[in-house]
Every structure is written in C-alpha cells, then in structure tokens.
Amino acid sequence: MPADPVDEARPRRGRPRGTSARQLEEIALRLFTEQGFHETTVDQIAAAAGVSRRTFFRYYDAKSDVLWNEFDSEVDTIRELLADSPEGIPVLEAVRRAVLAANHYRAEDVPELRMRMNLLSTVAELAASATRHYDAWERAVISFVARRTGQAEDSLYPLAVGRAVLATCRAAYERWSARADADLTLYLDAGLRALAAGFADEVLVGEPGV
Amino acid sequence: MPADPVDEARPRRGRPRGTSARQLEEIALRLFTEQGFHETTVDQIAAAAGVSRRTFFRYYDAKSDVLWNEFDSEVDTIRELLADSPEGIPVLEAVRRAVLAANHYRAEDVPELRMRMNLLSTVAELAASATRHYDAWERAVISFVARRTGQAEDSLYPLAVGRAVLATCRAAYERWSARADADLTLYLDAGLRALAAGFADEVLVGEPGV
DNA sequence: GCGAGTACTGTCACCCGGTGACAGAAGCGT
DNA sequence: ACGCTTCTGTCACCGGGTGACAGTACTCGC
Numbered sequence: 001m002p003a004d005p006v007d008e009a010r011p012r013r014g015r016p017r018g019t020s021a022r023q024l025e026e027i028a029l030r031l032f033t034e035q036g037f038h039e040t041t042v043d044q045i046a047a048a049a050g051v052s053r054r055t056f057f058r059y060y061d062a063k064s065d066v067l068w069n070e071f072d073s074e075v076d077t078i079r080e081l082l083a084d085s086p087e088g089i090p091v092l093e094a095v096r097r098a099v100l101a102a103n104h105y106r107a108e109d110v111p112e113l114r115m116r117m118n119l120l121s122t123v124a125e126l127a128a129s130a131t132r133h134y135d136a137w138e139r140a141v142i143s144f145v146a147r148r149t150g151q152a153e154d155s156l157y158p159l160a161v162g163r164a165v166l167a168t169c170r171a172a173y174e175r176w177s178a179r180a181d182a183d184l185t186l187y188l189d190a191g192l193r194a195l196a197a198g199f200a201d202e203v204l205v206g207e208p209g210v
Numbered sequence: 211m212p213a214d215p216v217d218e219a220r221p222r223r224g225r226p227r228g229t230s231a232r233q234l235e236e237i238a239l240r241l242f243t244e245q246g247f248h249e250t251t252v253d254q255i256a257a258a259a260g261v262s263r264r265t266f267f268r269y270y271d272a273k274s275d276v277l278w279n280e281f282d283s284e285v286d287t288i289r290e291l292l293a294d295s296p297e298g299i300p301v302l303e304a305v306r307r308a309v310l311a312a313n314h315y316r317a318e319d320v321p322e323l324r325m326r327m328n329l330l331s332t333v334a335e336l337a338a339s340a341t342r343h344y345d346a347w348e349r350a351v352i353s354f355v356a357r358r359t360g361q362a363e364d365s366l367y368p369l370a371v372g373r374a375v376l377a378t379c380r381a382a383y384e385r386w387s388a389r390a391d392a393d394l395t396l397y398l399d400a401g402l403r404a405l406a407a408g409f410a411d412e413v414l415v416g417e418p419g420v
Numbered sequence: 421g422c423g424a425g426t427a428c429t430g431t432c433a434c435c436c437g438g439t440g441a442c443a444g445a446a447g448c449g450t
Numbered sequence: 451a452c453g454c455t456t457c458t459g460t461c462a463c464c465g466g467g468t469g470a471c472a473g474t475a476c477t478c479g480c
Contacts, residue, residue, distance in 0.1 A: 014427025015475040041465065052430050057467065090411050128338040149414045154388060157414045160381040160401045164409070167373035175366045191370045198408035199374070201300050204359045204367045224456020225446040251436065262459050267438065 019049045021059045021069050028066040033115055037123045064129035067116050075136045077102045082144040091148050095141055095165055096192040100185055117177035134170075138162045168195045182208070229259045231269045231279050238276040243325055247333045274339035277326050281343060287312045289350040301358050305351060305375055306402040310395055327387035344380075348372045378405045392418070 027048045031040040042063050046056040060066045081098035089097075105113055120126050142162035146153045153159075172187035190208035197203050237258045241250045252273050256266040270276050291308035315323055330336045352372035356363045363369075382397035400418035407413050 012427075013425080013477050015429065017428065042467090043465085053466095054431080054468090055429060058428085061467090063466065091414065092409050124342060128341045131338045131341065132334060145414070149411070151414075151417070154385065155417055156381060156385045156397055156401060157404060157409070157417075159385055160378045160404060161409050161414070163377035163381045164374040164405060167377035168370045171366060171370035171373045175364065175369055178364060187366055191366060194367060194370060195374060196408045198406045198410075199302050199367070199371050200408075201359070204301065204355070204361075204371070207361070207365055207367075222456075223448050223454080225458065227457065252438090253436085263437095264439090264460080265458065268457085271438090273437065 018051045018055065019059070024049055024056060024059055025066055025069045029112065029115060029119075032067075032119055032123075037119065037126065062129065064126055065133075067120060067126065068129070068133045072133060072136070074102055075140060078137065079140040082140060085144075090196075091145055091161065092165075092192070092196040094148075095144070095161075096189070096196065099165070099169060099188055099192065103185055103188055105184070114177055114180070117173055121174045121177060130170075134166055138166050141165050164195060165192070168192055228261045228265065229269070234259055234266060234269055235276055235279045239322065239325060239329075242277075242329055242333075247329065247336065272339070274336055275343075277330060277336065278339070278343045282346070284312055285346045285350060288347065292350060292354040295354075300406075301355055301371070302375075302402070302406040304358075305354070305371075306399070306406065309375070309379060309402065310398055313395055313398055315394070324387055324390070327383055331384045331387060340380075344376055348376050351375050374405060375402070378402055 024045060028040070028045050031044060031048065042056050043053050045066070046053045049056075078098050081101055082094065085094040085098065120130060139162070142153055142158045145151075145158040145161045146155065149157065151158055168191040169188060172184070172191040176182070176184045176187050186208055194203050234255060238250070238255050241254060241258065252266050253263050255276070256263045259266075288308050291311055292304065295304040295308065330340060349372070352363055352368045355361075355368040355371045356365065359367065361368055378401040379398060382394070382401040386392070386394045386397050396418055404413050
C-alpha cells in the first residue's frame with residue numbers, strides 16, 4: 001500500500017482523490033461475493049468506483065491485496081500491546097492477551113468480517129496472498145519473543161513461536177468463518193491456550209464451548 | 211501437476227515426451243539462482259529445455275510451482291508413517307517422529323535442497339505459492355489428529371495442531387536454509403519438541419546445539 | 421485573481437503469466 | 451499401411467501489473 005496515510009483533515013494540497021482504499025475494498029468485496037474472485041476483473045472494480053484501472057493499482061499493489069486493508073492496520077495494535085506487556089508473565093501468555101485484545105470487533109462489523117474471511121480462506125489465490133500480510137504480524141511476535149528471551153530474531157525459537165502463534169490464530173479464524181456458532185475471540189482463546197499447553201492429548205478431546 | 215505419473219517403463223504408446231518435470235525443475239532452479247526469479251521468464255526455462263512455453267505449462271500449472279516437484283511427493287511418506295504410528299504415544303510425539311523420518315536427505319542432495327529452500331523462503335511470490343503445496347501436508351496431520359482425538363476434521367484443535375506443526379517445521383526449514391551450521395533434522399527436532407512443550411519460557415532460552 | 425507548485429488522475433503502450441483450440445508429430449498396435 | 455494414442459508446437463486471447471507522460475484540480479503565496 002503506497003500512499004493513503006489515513007484520511008486526514010480536508011485541506012490538502014493537490015487534486016483531491018477520486019476514491020479511497022476503503023471504498024475500493026467495499027466494492028471489491030461486494031463484487032467478489034456476488035460473482036466470484038476470478039470472474040471479477042480489476043477494470044470492473046475500478047469502473048464501479050468511478051476511476052481507471054491504473055488508479056486502482058495506485059491504492060493496492062495487487063488485486064489480491066484489496067481485502068487486507070483493515071487487517072494490515074491491526075498489526076500496529078498488536079505491536080503496541082506487546083510492547084506494553086508486563087514483564088512477569090510467560091511469553092505465550094502475553095501474546096495470547098495481546099491477540100485477544102486486538103480482535104474485538106463491533107457487532108455491526110461482523111458480517112463484513114465474515115464475508116472477507118470466507119473469501120480469504122476459500123479462494124486459493126487470496127489464501128496465497130495472505131503470506132505477505134501475515135508477515136508483519138508474525139514479525140511483531142517474533143521481535144517480542146526474541147527480546148524477551150534474549151535471542152537473535154533469526155533464531156529458531158522466536159521464529160517457531162511467531163509462526164506457530166499465527167498458524168493457530170489462522171485456524172481459529174477459519175473455524176470461525178466456516179461456521180457461525182460462536183464468538184471469534186472464543187476460538188482464538190481456546191486455540192492459543194491449547195498451543196501453550198503443547199497440544200497435550202488431554203486438551204484435545206473437546207471442542208471449546210459452543 | 212496434471213500428468214507425469216512417474217517415469218514408468220519405456221514402452222509407452224504415443225509420441226515420446228520432449229522433457230520431464232524433473233529436468234524443468236533443474237533448469238529453473240539454475241536460472242533462478244543465476245539471474246533471479248522475476249528476471250527469468252517461462253520462455254527461457256522452456257527454451258533451455260528445448261520445448262515451447264505451452265509445454266512447460268503442461269508439466270506445471272504455474273511458474274511458481276516448478277520448485278515443488280520433489281516436496282509434493284514427500285507428503286505420501288508422512289501420511290503412511292502416521293498411519294503406521296503406534297497407538298500409545300501422544301499425538302504430537304507421533305507427528306514429530308513421522309516428520310523426522312520423512313526428512314532424511316542424502317548428503318549429495320543437500321546443496322540443491324538448500325538452493326531451493328533459499329529461493330522458496332526469499333522470493334515473495336514463491337513463499338506465497340507455498341500455501342497450496344503445504345496444504346496436503348497439513349491435511350495429512352489434520353486427518354491424523356482428528357482420527358486420534360475422535361473429532362471432526364474441521365474442528366478447531368485438529369486444524370490448529372496441523373497448522374502449528376507445519377508452521378514450526380517451516381521455521382526450522384528457514385532457519386536451516388539461512389545458515390549452514392547444522393543438520394536440518396536437528397532443527398526440526400528442536401522445534402517440534404519446543405512446540406510439544408508449549409513453548410514454555412524455560413525451553414526458549416537456548417539455541418539447539420550448534 | 422493569477423501563476424507556481426503539488427497531488428492526484430487518465431491514457432497508452434508494453435511485458436509476462438496463464439489458457440483454450442486445433443493441427444501436427446511420433447510412437448504404438450494390428 | 452492404417453488407426454489410435456500421446457505428446458507437442460502455434461496461435462490467439464485474456465487479465466494482472468508497470469513505466470512514462472500528459473492532464474486536471476486543488477492550495478498557497480503574491
């Protein structure tokens with residue numbers, strides 16, 4: 001995402017924008033759900049927003065980036081929460097708290113969130129694009145673990161923890177978006193607790209309260 | 211990968227193949243390391259193999275698939291090892307053993323393996339393509355966990371275990387390909403043991419024996 | 421109000437990855 | 451020799467993504 005440093009105060013200098021990253025995301029989400037990801041061309045999204053194809057690519061580097069707008073901003077939240085985390089508690093416990101705190105959505109945003117996540121986990125190309133966006137997320141955790149354990153960021157354990165935490169969260173996201181039976185944070189909590197317990201056989205026997 | 215059911219006995223019916231998936235992989239790996247992934251076009255790979263561009267896409271569905279040839283076959287090994295796993299031992303312990311057993315490479319294959327992994331973890335587009343290939347790997351673990359714990363395959367815990375295991379292995383792969391200081395299996399073993407211990411702070415303090 | 425600078429926009433041309441259709445090439449069996 | 455089968459090359463096309471460049475619509479200083 002090249003520009004768009006948040007919708008600031010009105011008085012800017014040059015020509016005003018013809019659209020916004022957020023508007024493009026909304027339109028894209030609607031078109032994707034209506035007619036499918038592959039069946040929707042960038043031209044269509046751009047046309048629906050009243051801009052040219054070239055302009056679309058000035059807001060997003062790729063067609064598959066258009067649904068990640070909101071998610072990307074969540075990373076900063078997690079990084080801050082981890083930085084403010086108290087010293088005493090175990091690493092995974094701190095991570096769990098930060099993740100849960102960052103994943104509270106307003107009830108009115110939930111339907112859109114579910115739509116987006118359904119697409120992100122269903123369409124192969126979108127799932128592939130996840131890598132790049134989760135990277136920053138992962139690095140936030142990795143840095144935190146490396147700092148807490150006094151290791152280099154390219155050491156095995158910080159790397160493994162960062163990836164495993166992310167993987168667990170993605171499992172929770174997916175489980176949640178597939179069925180509409182419980183709160184997202186409930187799954188995140190259960191998954192991360194199981195991870196911290198080493199996925200011992202005892203904790204694997206039951207589903208979290210449905 | 212559409213066709214290529216392993217190089218069978220010679221006497222086949224129609225026109226003989228002009229190349230093989232393996233040869234294309236070797237050529238691609240060489241060109242990618244020499245001049246970069248993006249700088250190498252499919253035309254170049256095909257030309258170096260003496261076939262047309264169209265033929266390349268009959269061996270691989272995408273340019274970014276060309277380095278996954280060997281890896282894809284490894285999945286069957288893991289699935290079999292998990293199926294033959296004794297009943298008594300914990301789930302994660304069984305998974306760890308299967309992964310370690312499936313990841314023994316002949317010393318002469320190691321340089322190529324490292325080249326490939328370097329590219330796969332360095333080039334963004336290749337890292338993104340990993341999703342699809344790891345999927346089968348993940349599902350093997352998920353099925354196993356679901357069977358052992360008596361849960362559905364789309365339940366949270368099997369999903370989380372499968373993803374977390376894979377994530378840990380990827381961390382080990384990456385750590386290994388970045389530096390050439392120890393055996394791959396050593397990192398896999400250390401990572402998976404740490405995962406089974408819930409990444410408790412005590413085990414995170416030291417690097418595995420270097 | 422008027423020009424200068426600024427920040428965005430559209431148009432155009434181009435490359436490359438990926439696909440469907442179809443004809444041709446090179447082996448097999450009888 | 452012939453048909454069948456399997457692989458191949460050529461061609462045409464679509465769509466994602468990019469660089470270059472000109473145009474547009476603002477704000478600011480005067």
